[in-house]
Amino acid sequence: MSGARVDVAFFAPPADLAAHVEVLWAGWWDLRGDTPHTSRLLPDPCVNIAFEGDESRVVGVWTRTWSRTLEGRGSVRAAKLAAGAVGAFLDADAADLANRLTPLADVAGPDAGAELRRRVLDPARAEAGCAAVARWLRSRRRDPLPDGVATAMEACRLAAGDPSLLTVEALARAVDMSPRALQRLFRRHVGGSPKWLIRRHRLQEAAARIERGEDGGLAGLAAELGYADQAHLTRDFTAAVGASPARFARDVHR
Structure with missing residues (x-):
């Protein structure tokens, strides 16, 4: 169909929310008369609060590949919280929200009902x-912030930004915790385990290297990213991305 499209826009959060909100975003699509569009995304350590149609939902951390099929016409407006920051706004264990869509009112109470959804979705401008x-x-x-929010956010920042932190033990030492305490912290405030988060960032780095043509051979890349061997990297990469490293390289460089 002429004019069929899928679009997304991103907006910086206000300065006073920027520490705990990564981005505000809106998506819209018009596929009337066209084939459905399926989006497939890598796992993400951030919780989203999303408003769409007659639903307001908490989209928990997805520890496996996320896919969504769009059809017809629709739109969504949402906030993507910073990794580890769910406790700044919601009193819920992040692990209980993971890999599921939870009605926002179930977590936030009656002020997250139809009136809020109307204020979010009624304006013509995203x-x-x-x-x-x-x-x-x-x-x-929440003021003051619950115990653990700041530490969870710092652990997530370190896991994303320090490529030398390749094990749960190393990440735990970086935030002055035991591995067991870090596991409990992640259950409450992140939603995925520390091991999952580290692996996710390693795979993201592998994909970026392959895209840039800087992988230098899978065996070397596997060793650099802390994998025991090339086979383990290939297995994890294929499970997360849906294609082997070799196929991914062919697809992005064709």
């Missing part, structure tokens, strides 16, 4: 709708 999400988050932010 940016105005996302601003309504930000205002609601500001009203929900």
Whole structure:
């Protein structure tokens, strides 16, 4: 169909929310008369709060590949919370939200019902709708922050930014915790395990290297990323991405 499209826009959060909200975003699609569109995304350590149609939902951390098929016409407006920051706004174990869509009112109470959804979805401009999400988050932010939120966020930042942290033990030492305590912290505030998060960032780095043509051979890349051998990297990469490293390289460089 002429004019069929799928689009997304991103908006920076207000300065006073930027520590705990990674981004505000909106998506819309018009596929009437066209074939459905399936999006496939790598696992992500961030919780989203999303408003779409007659639903307001908490999209928990997805520890496996996420896929969504779009058809017809629709839109969504949402906030992507910083990794580890769910406790800044919601009183729930992140692990209980993981790999599922939870009605927002089940977690946040009656102020997250139809009236909030109307304020988010009614404005014609996506940016105005996302601003309504930000205002609601500001009203929900817990002060003082619950114990563990700051440490969980720091652990997530370190796992993403320090390529030398290749084991749970190393990450635990970096935040001055035992591995067992770090596991408990991640259950409460992240949603995936420390091992999962480290593996996710290693695979993201592998994909980026392959895209840039900098992998230098899978055996060397596997060793650099802390894998026992090339076979273990290939197995994890294929499970997460849906294609082997070799096929992924062919697809991105064709």
